[in-house]
Amino acid sequence: MFAPHETRPDQKRLVSLLATECHLPVDEMATLYEHERAELALVAHITKFLHIFATRNVLEISPPA
Numbered sequence: 627m628f629a630p631h632e633t634r635p636d637q638k639r640l641v642s643l644l645a646t647e648c649h650l651p652v653d654e655m656a657t658l659y660e661h662e663r664a665e666l667a668l669v670a671h672i673t674k675f676l677h678i679f680a681t682r683n684v685l686e687i688s689p690p691a
Contacts, residue, residue, distance in 0.1 A: 635677045644681065648688040659684050 637659075645655035663680040670676060 637677070640677065640681065644684055644688075648685070650688065655684070658688070
């Protein structure tokens with residue numbers, strides 16, 4: 627039995643959606659997202675789900691819409 631093909635999330639699309647949801651410029655959101663993802667990557671043993679946790683962190687620290 628073969629494992630399903632795993633794809634990485636489209637980071638540009640993810641950042642764009644976060645920027646829209648948080649009413650922030652895309653460049654600012656990209657910087658924020660990359661910072662959060664990099665912080666998580668430093669201590670992660672499994673990196674498959676970093677985008678999920680980075681997204682959660684960004685949503686927690688972004689100003690309310």
